[in-house]
Amino acid sequence: MSSPRSSRRPAKPLAGRRIAITRAREQAPELTGKLTALGAEVLELPLIKISQSIDKQELADVLLEFGSYDWIVFTSANGVRHFFQEFFRIFDDIRSLGLLRFACIGPATAREIEALHLKVECMPKLATGGALAEALIATGSLDNAKVLVITGNLNRDELVQKLEAAQAIVDRLQVYKTEQAALDAEPAAAEFRERGADCILFASSSAVTSYADQAAALALSASARLPLAGSIGELTSETLTQRGIPIAFEAQEPSLDSLVTALVEKLGNR
Incomplete structure (x- = not known):
């Protein structure tokens, strides 16, 4: 007699991961939705405004x-x-x-x-x-x-x-x-300073520049987790390198879906 099929669903690949994203406030929901669907806790840091x-x-x-x-x-x-x-x-x-x-x-x-x-x-x-x-x-x-x-x-x-x-x-x-959008008074920035993140995603060179320019306002506490940096593509990676930020991974194509795929490959639960 065959054993009953398990009713347990597979764990979401980003469950338990805290991911910081740096898109403009009105652009963030699309990426936030993709990440939360994979189980991530998302921290929105709107480093730019449009x-x-x-x-x-x-x-x-x-x-x-x-x-x-x-x-x-x-x-x-x-x-x-x-x-x-x-x-x-x-x-x-x-x-x-x-x-x-x-x-x-x-x-x-x-x-x-x-x-x-x-x-x-x-x-x-x-x-x-x-x-x-x-x-x-x-x-x-x-x-x-x-x-x-x-x-x-x-x-x-x-x-x-x-x-x-x-x-x-x-x-x-x-x-x-x-x-650039100033983050010093943003509650999300305070949370980032206190807790850090597993990863911070950059979808544009302008977000990288703003992040680097606001380093003092985003400085992590001693107990915070230092995030890996993920890049959406070549131009953004070029700016990360210029600003001295190590790149943990880069999307194969300059799109949000490809960036999320690269993130899951890097941090996803297996």
Whole structure:
């Protein structure tokens, strides 16, 4: 007679682990949800803050030429949200976009665009600016094409430089800014100082910079657990190295899912 199947469920791989995350407050829930579903205790340290930032004259210049653009390119989900917030303030009909083609850097950004019932025609397999430029070039549509790139204040130049080298005519429109968020008065910072964490996850270079700049406000007590540092990708790892923070692991692809997978491989209960 066979033994009865056990009713016990397998332990969640991050059960008993405390994970600190460093995304902006409004961005944290997605990553927090992924981690808590795996059993982790999550400590949110919003090291950066993101807000709309648009030069009204630059916006007016872009809108005057809006119908002449061939592509509109988004490098982040933040760019989509803040661009369309302003777009719908001015226009009351999505058809005012005309015949623009949409390109974006990765799945999270694509979801924001598709939520507006707009089709993404170009998205690279690797979510980086360089890969996005290569994917656009591969469409064969850039020679003398007009391209509008929606950016934040900290965007790197690689995307625009590659598009211009491919003979595209590129305009940039900044729609948001990323700034450091002071944590000295945050309850979560006090908990981090007192208890530390098993791991701290960095999903952007700006979060690394803010963490390093606020080292005094986040200094651990003698009894706190020193966290391992996990990086979402090459650019973030580069900043961690520059700021003297050892990297315990790096995501294989620059995405939250890949970062969580790397974390589980590093710390997961087996």
